[in-house]
Amino acid sequence: MKQKLEEIRASALDTIHAAADLAELEQLRVKFLGRKGVLTDVLRGLAQCPPEDRPAVGKVANEVKQAVADALDARKEAIAASQEAASAAAERLDLSLPGRRPLRGHKHPVMRVAEEISDIFVQLGFQIAAGPDVETEYYNFDSLNTPANHPARDLHDTFFVKPGVVLRTHTSPVQMRVMERTQPPVAVIVPGRVYRVDQDASHSPMFYQIEGLLVDKGISFADLKGLLRLFIQRYFGPTTKTRFRPHYFPFTEPSAEVDISCTVCSGKGCRVCKHSGWLEILGCGMVHPEVFRYANYDSETYTGLAFGLGVERIAMLTHAISSIHYLYENDLRFLEQF
Amino acid sequence: MRISLNWLRELVDIDPDVDTLAHELTMLGLEIEAIEHRGAGLSQVLVGQIKTIEPHPDADKLVVCTTDVGQDHPLQIVCGATNMRVGDKVPTAVDGSTIAGGFKISRRKMRGVESQGMMCAADELGLGSDHSGLLILPPEVPVGADALHLLGLDDTVLEIEITPNRGDWAGMIGVARELAALHQIPLRLPEFTLQEGTRPASELSSVTIEAPELCPRYAGRIITGITIGPSPLWLRQRLLAAGQRPINNVVDVTNLVLLETCHPLHAFDFNKLHENRIVVRTAKQNETLETLDGQTRKLTPDMLVIADARHPVALAGVMGGADSEVGENTTDIFLESAYFHPPSIRATARALGMNTEASQRFQRGADPEMAIWALDRAACLIQRVAGGSVAKGRLDEYPKPFAEKTLNLRYERTDLLLGTSVCPEAQRDILERLAFSVTHSDAKSCTVRIPSWRHDVGQEADLIEDIARVHGYGNIPASLPPIRQTDMIFAPKERPLRNLRNYLSNIGLTEIMCMTFSNPREIENAGLPEDSRQQVTLQNPLSENYSGMRISLVPGLLSTIATNLRRGTSDIALFEAGPVYIPLENQDLANEGYRCAIALSGAPGGKHWSAPARKVDFYDLKGYAEALFDWLGVPWALQSFESPAYHPRASARILLDGKPAGTMGETHPKVLRAFDIEQPVFVLELDVDPLLGESAPPALFTEPPTLPPSLRDLAVIVDKSIPAADLLETVRKAGGNLLSKVSIFDVYTGKQVPEDKKSVALSLVFQAIDRTLTDADTDKRCEKIIAQLRKAHGAELR
Ligand SMILES: [Zn+2]
Secondary structure, eight states: HHHHEEEHHHHHHHHHOOOHHHHHHHHHHHHHTTTTTTTHHHHHGGGGGGGHHHHHHHHHHHHHHHHHHHHHHHHHHHHHHHHHHHHHHHHHTTTTTTTOOOOOOOOOOHHHHHHHHHHHHHHHHHOOOOSSSEEEHHHHTGTTTTTTTTTGGTTTOOEETTTEEEEOOSSOOOHHHHHOOSSSSSSEEEEEEEEEEEEEEBHHHHHEEHHHEETTTOOOHHHHHHHHHHHHHHHHHTTEEEEEEEEEEETTEEEEEEEOOTTTTTSSOOTTTTTEEEEEEEEEEOOOHHHHHHHTOTTTEEEEEEEEEEHHHHHHHHHHHSOOHHHHHHHHHHHTTO | OOEEEHHHHHHHHOOOOHHHHHHHHHHTOEEOOOOOOOTTOOOEEEEEEEEEEEEETTEEEEEEEEEEEESSHHHHEOOOOOOTTTTTTEEEEEEEEEEEEEEEEEEEEEEEEEEEEEEEEEGGTTTTTOSEEEEEEETTTTTTBBBHHHHTTOOOEEEEEEEEEEEEESHHHHHHHHHHHHTTTTOOOOOOOOOOOEEEEHHHHHEEOTTTTTTTTEEEEESSSSOOOOOOOOHHHHHHHTTOOOOOOHHHHHHHHHHHEEEEEEEEGGGGGGGGOOEEEEOOOEEEETTTTTTEEEETTTTTEEEESEEEEEETTTTOOOOOOOOOOOEEEEEEEEEEHHHHHHHHHHHHTTOOHHHHHHHHHHOOOOHHHHHHHHHHHHHHHHHOEESSSOEEOOOOOOOOOEEEHHHHHHHHHHTTTOHHHHHHHHHHHHHEEEEEEEEEEEEOOOTOOOOOOOSSSHHHHHHHHHHOOOSSSSOOOOOOOOOOOOOHHHHHHHHHHHHHTTTTTTTOOOOSOOHHHHHHHOOOOGGOOOOOOOOSSGGGGSSSEEEEEEHHHHHHHHHHHHHHHHOOOEEEEEEEOOOTTTTEEEEEOOEEEEEEETTTTOBBTTTTOOOOHHHHHHHHHHHHHHHHTOOEEEEOOOOOTTTEEEEEEEEOOOOOEEEEEOOOOOHHTTTTOOOEEEEEEEEEEGGSSSOOOOOOOOOOOOOOOEEEEEEEETTTTHHHHHHHHHHHHHHGEEEEEEEEEEESTTTTTTTTTTEEEEEEEEEOOSSSSOOHHHHHOOOOOHHHHHHHHHOOOO
């Protein structure tokens, strides 16, 4: 009987191995393992064996049964794999065809750059503040130590709405609006649209500025230098050099303009930096005592620093944009590059 | 302001290296706009004197000259010019020289005759474009001298921008003074001795100031017997380097002194002044004056004029009059040196649209104490270049003498404000070098007298700035300030607005930023409601298109679409989120609320190989609206309405809390035509302002059902006009608590259904929380739904 079982095992494994497809394999399963299959037949004959042989024969029978089942599984796997391989070869996708993309929008580069700049200051503890675009002359000029007939007003080319009301020429009026609402300490950053009667190759009548104001006891010009240098290195990279040079703004004293080492030529001199190696990026200074007087701040107790920068210029430097006019034409071929 | 370094070097002993100097000036606050190397690349051009001119043996249009350049032998030069005569002095490029354009000059034969150099026209030295003949030099120049130096072609000119606070930098002396202070070296003012005649000026003329507030000082000198003519070369070169055109010797001297001292002067033809006297007064009503530029100016009584006994002869501090202009036949002049009230000059210059060298300087505040020095210096120079006799003494009306001001400086305050430790001696020293004189000094502070030209200095902080400048901004340390927090929130809407913009740009819309200007035509073209077209208007707009502020974002979106279509981009999905400006009655400020607008057109999904491109329709726009409100967490509704902005077939008001908060729809064809757009556009505009600032309440969790749902589809045929929302409402009511979800998965009109009907296919999901629904449960509920649809809408099962 054992021998019979071994013969069955041998012939089963051979035929299973030779089976060509799943249908044939199923037939073989029925033939060997089915209710009326060969092995079942043999096992039915187990009763005729001597009782002492039964455990041994039973064990062999189970082993054969397991071996046949394993062989069937293995062959089934092999046939399936080869069939899949065959069909895959026929159905192979052209992986180079474009996929179905979800729609992607783009943020306006001026807004994005403004947000990145604001965020650097927000992380340092500055609060966002805002004010109106249609502004009174009082906030835009007078309270910022720029009375009527002040020569600095000539620099601004102001749009007038009516006597005493203008489109703000800078974000600085928000300094006064903030200071009127609270006593020091004050640390605000003010992004917003500003306007000047100016339209040529390098000017847009509306542009975007960011203003910063920090007022507390003991704030010094050294703090102004440190704070802005930190900002510049975070935004433009740690190797960017900064240069503070004297300038004039009516609402700060001392005042400075800040240059960074040219982002195009790294300071060697190129067309963008007019061969100076430096690019002017912001104006700043220590809050003028007269401004504090308007704000009802005690300028003996408190000192403050303020700065303002044009976002367009920084966006243009960041993205190597050649003309300010691209920024407000809203040509999608332009906007989709960012 | 153009600074000639040759000139500057006469006033102060400066570093010869231009880049070093440019850096020093920059760090003192004088911004360098450009550096011009005059005559760059030119070499070896000498003053030659023509000795002979003979015809060329083989060429009609050439002559052969001998020209003495101060060497052993005169040069033989073949020349094509015709304007020269024997004896003329001309710039002569010798063998081995280089002229403009990098041309090298060497001996060569011209039509068989050797030419040993070249006599130059102006353009050949890079002096303008004049090629009409040789540049004839004035007779006084020495033969063999360096012509490039005489012509200022070895000079470097720094173009500097002057900040409005430092009027004194608009003069060479002012700039030189800064460098002298920086280097602790003396300033070398030009020295001169004026030779006066015997006749007192007071006998010849008089000055009356009728408006002392506007003219605190008026001084003058009279020079008689002068000869008007061209200025000597050195004077012309000075003016040319500064960017000014030489006119005649007298006018050129006044301009030179203006450039030198920053103090504007004016010369009148003395004999053209009625009664030979000066009256400084405001203009009379309807008075006019023909100014030097030939324009007749209408004067108003707030304008200060210089008049003679009868008429205005100059617009004070702005421009002289044509009638009293110094011309060829002038022999006697009245030389004016005055100080005018800056705001008055500014107002007059602005009112007449005149921005002159003089008005710029007076506006910023000239130096009342400099008036006399400048007057005498000019008189001396005029005598030198135009001859004549200077009458004895000055006319000098000074009704409002300059009040000297002093300021106190606390040394500690300097260090506190700057974050430095500059010792008291160094602080004082810097101020003294800048011509502040110390009147008092102790351990903690000093008192200084402010120089008469420093109108910008009014407080201690101004002194500290000067100390910082000369100490060097670069030498101030850098530190990080502590930033103390408070509980103030200044702009609660900014962050939510940014989140909104982020969201919209992440779901396929591209953000645009339009100019926030608008105009009535554009507003009308966009079909905005007539009762709300009030704009904030500008008194001085840049153009008609920008005549006021926008009241809606839609015109900007439509213009943007038109621009992009013109440029070949037709698949468009845009948004803008930003302020509009609604005027408020009787208020200065406008209501500047944030709005958000979306526009779709074409097939922004693009083409894909797997399916035909699909043009957007109203439902794409509605999808964005649904997504937006879902994201905002705000319940909303649509209400159809009629509007000139939208196509009647798709025009809706957006309601929040039952109140209108925006509009959306398909842009009206008339509007499209007005904006030159030739494809359908779908637009939404929402007043988001009230939705920013307060975040939606947090979502509360509900347990998802664990038992399987039971699904049914059904299709009903109803009248075309019945809104889908009504059907869904009926279904929801009839389905009760067992119906967990209903959606429309098909809407069909066409041959399969009667003409005015549509088939709507609904997908229903039934679910009970506490048990598995049997088929019987579901069927029963379905039948109820069908019955209700039939009853409410006449629906038939398909
Ligand atoms: Zn560069």
